[in-house]
Amino acid sequence: MEILNALALLTNFVLIPATAYGAQIALGALGVTLIFGILRFANFSHGEMMSFGAMATILFTWLLQGQGVSIHPLPTALLGLPVGILVAIGVTLTADRVVFRYYRNQRVTPITLAMASIGLMFVLAGLVRFIIGPEHQNIADGERFLISAFEFRNMTGLDEGIAIRQTQVITFVIALIAVVALFWFLQKTRAGKAMRAYSDNEDLALLSGINPDRVVKIAWIITGALAATAATLYSLDKVYQPFIFLQMLLPIFAATILGGIGQPVGAVIGAFVVAYSEVMVTYAFRRFVGYLGPNDWVPDSMIQLMSTNYKFAVSFIILVVVLLVRPTGIIRGKVIER
Amino acid sequence: MTSRGALYFAIMAAALLATGIFQSWNVAFGILSMCLISAIMALGLNIQWGYGGLLNFGVMGFTALGAVTAMLVSMPPIPEAWEAGGAGIMVSLMLLIATVAVILVARRMVPDHLRTPVTVVLVIAGFFFIRVFYIPATERIEAVNPAETGYLGGLGLPILLSWVLGGLVAAGAAWLIGKVALGLRADYLAIATLGISEIIIAIVKYEDWMTRGVRNVTNLPRPTPPEFEIRVAEWFVGMASFLGTDDTRAAIALALKSIFIVLFLIVLVVVFWFSERALKSPWGRMMRAIRDNRDAAAAMGKDVTSRHLQVFVLGCAVVGVGGAMLTTMDGQFTPTTYIPLRYTFLIWVMVILGGSGNNWGAVLGGFIIWFVWVQAEPFGHWFMDASTMFMADDNWLRQHMISGAVYMRYMLMGVILLTVMRFAPRGLIPERS
Numbered sequence: 083m084e085i086l087n088a089l090a091l092l093t094n095f096v097l098i099p100a101t102a103y104g105a106q107i108a109l110g111a112l113g114v115t116l117i118f119g120i121l122r123f124a125n126f127s128h129g130e131m132m133s134f135g136a137m138a139t140i141l142f143t144w145l146l147q148g149q150g151v152s153i154h155p156l157p158t159a160l161l162g163l164p165v166g167i168l169v170a171i172g173v174t175l176t177a178d179r180v181v182f183r184y185y186r187n188q189r190v191t192p193i194t195l196a197m198a199s200i201g202l203m204f205v206l207a208g209l210v211r212f213i214i215g216p217e218h219q220n221i222a223d224g225e226r227f228l229i230s231a232f233e234f235r236n237m238t239g240l241d242e243g244i245a246i247r248q249t250q251v252i253t254f255v256i257a258l259i260a261v262v263a264l265f266w267f268l269q270k271t272r273a274g275k276a277m278r279a280y281s282d283n284e285d286l287a288l289l290s291g292i293n294p295d296r297v298v299k300i301a302w303i304i305t306g307a308l309a310a311t312a313a314t315l316y317s318l319d320k321v322y323q324p325f326i327f328l329q330m331l332l333p334i335f336a337a338t339i340l341g342g343i344g345q346p347v348g349a350v351i352g353a354f355v356v357a358y359s360e361v362m363v364t365y366a367f368r369r370f371v372g373y374l375g376p377n378d379w380v381p382d383s384m385i386q387l388m389s390t391n392y393k394f395a396v397s398f399i400i401l402v403v404v405l406l407v408r409p410t411g412i413i414r415g416k417v418i419e420r
Numbered sequence: 421m422t423s424r425g426a427l428y429f430a431i432m433a434a435a436l437l438a439t440g441i442f443q444s445w446n447v448a449f450g451i452l453s454m455c456l457i458s459a460i461m462a463l464g465l466n467i468q469w470g471y472g473g474l475l476n477f478g479v480m481g482f483t484a485l486g487a488v489t490a491m492l493v494s495m496p497p498i499p500e501a502w503e504a505g506g507a508g509i510m511v512s513l514m515l516l517i518a519t520v521a522v523i524l525v526a527r528r529m530v531p532d533h534l535r536t537p538v539t540v541v542l543v544i545a546g547f548f549f550i551r552v553f554y555i556p557a558t559e560r561i562e563a564v565n566p567a568e569t570g571y572l573g574g575l576g577l578p579i580l581l582s583w584v585l586g587g588l589v590a591a592g593a594a595w596l597i598g599k600v601a602l603g604l605r606a607d608y609l610a611i612a613t614l615g616i617s618e619i620i621i622a623i624v625k626y627e628d629w630m631t632r633g634v635r636n637v638t639n640l641p642r643p644t645p646p647e648f649e650i651r652v653a654e655w656f657v658g659m660a661s662f663l664g665t666d667d668t669r670a671a672i673a674l675a676l677k678s679i680f681i682v683l684f685l686i687v688l689v690v691v692f693w694f695s696e697r698a699l700k701s702p703w704g705r706m707m708r709a710i711r712d713n714r715d716a717a718a719a720m721g722k723d724v725t726s727r728h729l730q731v732f733v734l735g736c737a738v739v740g741v742g743g744a745m746l747t748t749m750d751g752q753f754t755p756t757t758y759i760p761l762r763y764t765f766l767i768w769v770m771v772i773l774g775g776s777g778n779n780w781g782a783v784l785g786g787f788i789i790w791f792v793w794v795q796a797e798p799f800g801h802w803f804m805d806a807s808t809m810f811m812a813d814d815n816w817l818r819q820h821m822i823s824g825a826v827y828m829r830y831m832l833m834g835v836i837l838l839t840v841m842r843f844a845p846r847g848l849i850p851e852r853s
Contacts, residue, residue, distance in 0.1 A: 123607065124607040124610065124611060126477075126610075181838060184842060191606075192606070192607055193475060193606050193607060194841070194845075196475070196607050196610060197768075197772070197837075197841065198838065198841055200765055200768060200837065201834045201835075201837035201838035201841065202834065202838070203761075203765070203834070204761065204765065204769075204830050204831065204833045204834030204837060205830070205831050205834030205835060205838070206834075207761060207830050207834075208827045208828065208829070208830030208831030208832075208833075208834065209827075209831060211824070211827040211830065212824040212825075212827040212828065212831070213824070215823075215824065216827075325759065328760060328761070329618065331614070332611075332614065332615050332618060335611045336615075339608070339611075387547075389626065391622050391625070391626040392619070392622050392623075392626075394615060394618040394619055394622060395619050395622070397615065398612070398615035398616065398618075398619060401611065401612060401615060402600060402601065402612060405604055405608055405612070406600075406603070
C-alpha cells in the first residue's frame with residue numbers, strides 16, 4: 083500500500099505534469115529542429131512565433147466566447163486553434179519572404195541568419211505586446227478535471243490522489259496527433275522525403291531536382307503550425323503571458339540539441355528528457371521517501387535538488403553536457419560548419 | 421573617424437540639444453547619461469563580437485553582476501544578520517572551494533575511464549554536504565528584520581569602488597563560463613550564454629540572503645555630494661546664475677545629473693582609449709585575423725581558444741562596469757527589471773547599427789539607440805493619438821492603441837536591426853579594412 087501511495091504521489095506531481103510539459107516542448111523543438119536542419123540556423127524568434135500564434139488563438143477564442151459559442155466540457159480555445167495556426171503560418175511565411183529569403187540567397191553564415199531572427203523577435207515581441215498587452219491571460223474555460231484527486235482516492239482507497247487535468251490530456255492527445263502526422267508526412271509523402279533529403283545533403287538534393295523554395299516553404303508552414311499549437315497548449319495548461327516564450331527558448335533549444343539537430347525523433351526524445359529532468363530536479367521528494375521508509379517516518383529535509391526558481395539551470399546543464407560530451411546529440415544530427 | 425562619422429555625432433548632439441530645448445533639460449541630461457552607459461556596454465560587446473566574432477547573448481547576466489556588486493559594495497553591513505548566519509555562509513563558501521579543489525585533485529588521480537563518474541559522485545556529495553550548512557544559514561539571515569533588511573548587507577565602502585570591482589566580478593564569472601562554453605560553435609555559444617544570463621538573473625532574484633531578491637534594495641549611497649552641499653557650492657551658484665533659473669530644486673537635479681555625466685564620460689574615455697589602442701596593436705590585428713579565418717590563424721600558431729577567452733573576459737568586464745554604473749545612477753538594485761530584450765538584445769542593436777569592429781561605431785550606436793529607445797515612447801504616444809484623432813475619446817480602439825504605444829519601441833528596434841543588416845550590414849561607421 084505504501085509503495086502504491088508513493089507511486090501515486092510521483093505520478094501526480096512528476097509524471098503527469100512533466101509529460102504534458104514535455105509534449106509542449108516537443109512541439110516547439112520540432113519546429114526549431116526543422117528550421118535548424120533545413121535553413122541551417124538557430125531561430126531565436128521561435129518563441130515569439132509561438133507567442134503570436136497563441137495570441138491569435140486567444141483573440142479568436144474571445145470572439146467566439148462573445149458570440150456565446152461553447153463546446154463545453156472542452157475549452158473554447160480548441161475552436162480558436164485553427165485560426166491561431168493559420169495566423170502563425172502567415173507570420174512564418176511573411177517572415178521568410180521579408181527577412182530570411184534575402185540572406186538565404188546571399189548564402190550568408192548561420193550567424194547572420196540568427197541575428198536577423200533577433201530583429202524579427204523584437205518586431206514580433208512588440209506586436210504581441212501592442213495587440214494583447216503584457217498581462218497574463220487565462221483561457222482554460224473547459225471542465226477542469228478528468229479525474230480529481232478526491233475521486234481517485236475514493237475509487238482506489240489510497241491516501242494519495244492522482245488528479246488528471248483535462249488540459250493535460252488535451253495537450254497529450256493533440257501533441258500525439260501532431261507528431262504522428264508530422265512523421266507520416268516526413269516518411270511517406272514525396273514532399274516530406276524531399277525535405278529530409280534536403281536536410282541531409284543540400285547539394286545532392288538540388289542535383290536530384292528538389293525545389294529548395296518549396297522545401298523551405300513547407301518547413302515554415304509546419305513550423306508555424308507546430309508553434310501555434312505548442313503555445314496554445316501551454317497557455318491552456320498553465321497561462322498565457324508574452325514574456326514566458328523567450329524563456330521557453332532555452333528548454334526548446336536544449337531539447338533540439340540533445341536530440342540531434344535536424345532530427346525530429348531526437349527532438350521529441352530530447353523534449354521529454356528535458357521536461358522530466360526539469361520537473362524531477364525541482365520536485366521535493368520528501369513525502370515520496372517518507373512512504374518508502376518505515377511507518378510514520380518522514381525525512382527532515384525536503385530532498386529537493388534545486389528550487390523551482392532554478393529550472394533554467396536544468397536545461398542549461400543538459401545543453402552544456404550534451405555539447406561537451408556528444409555534440410551531435412542522441413541521434414547523430416548534423417554539425418553545421420561556421 | 422571619417423567626416424561622415426563626425427556628421428553622425430553632430431546630428432546626435434543636435435538631437436540631444438533639441439530635446440533640452442523643446443522637452444526639458446532634465447530629460448536631455450537623463451538621456452545623455454544613459455547614452456554614455458549604453459556606449460560603454462556597446463564597447464564591451466564590440467570587443468567580443470567586433471574584435472573576436474563571439475556571439476555573446478548573455479550581456480544581461482554580466483550587467484546584473486556589475487549591478488549586484490555595486491549594491492554589495494555600497495550598502496552598510498547588517499551585523500545582526502552576520503551574527504545569525506554569517507558563519508554558516510562562510511562555512512558553505514569554504515566547503516564549496518574545498519569541494520572544487522577535491523574534484524580537481526581527484527580528476528588528476530583517477531584513471532581516465534573513471535573520471536566522469538567520480539566527478540559526478542563528488543559534485544552530488546559536495547552539493548548535499550554544503551546544503552547542510554547553507555540552507556539553515558540563509559533561513560536565519562532572511563528571518564532578521566525581513567521587512568527592512570533580511571540580507572547580509574554589503575561592505576559599506578564608497579560606491580565608486582564598485583565600478584572597478586563590478587568589472588572584476590563580471591570578468592571572473594566570464595572566465596569560469598568561458599572555460600566551459602567557449603569551445604562551442606558560434607550559435608551554440610549564443611544559446612549557452614543566453615541560458616547563463618537567465619541563471620544569473622535567477623540567482624540575484626531568488627537568493628534573498630544576498631540581494632533581498634524581488635524586494636529590491638533601495639537608497640544606495642550616492643557618489644555625489646549631498647544636496648545641501650551642492651546648494652552652496654561655488655560652481656553650482658555659478659551654473660544657476662548662468663542658466664538664469666530660479667527653480668533651485670530643478671537646478672540641483674541638473675547639477676546631480678551633470679556630476680554623473682562627467683564621471684561616466686571619464687570612464688567612457690578610459691575604456692575607449694584602451695579599446696582603440698588594443699585594436700590598433702598587434703593583438704588587435706591577431707584578433708581580427710582569428711575572427712576572419714580561424715583555421716588560418718590557428719595554422720599560424722595562434723592559440724584561438726585562449727584568445728577567445730581573453731576577449732570574452734575583457735568584454736564582460738566592460739559590461740560589468742556599465743552595470744555597476746547603471747545601478748549607481750539609479751540608486752537602487754531591482755532584479756526584476758532585468759529582461760533580455762532590454763539588457764542583451766538592445767545592446768546588440770547598438771553594436772550592429774553603429775558598425776561592429778569599430779569603437780566609434782559602438783559609441784555612436786549606443787547614443788542613437790538609447791535616444792530612440794527613450795523618445796519612441798512619447799513619439800509612439802503622439803503618433804497613436806494623432807492617427808486615431810478621428811475616433812471618439814472613449815473609443816476602445818483609440819484607448820487600446822494609445823495604451824499600447826509604449827511597445828512601439830520593440831518594433832522600432834527590430835525594424836532598425838533588420839534594416840541595418842539588410843542595407844548597411846557594416847553599420848553606420850564601418851570597420852576600416
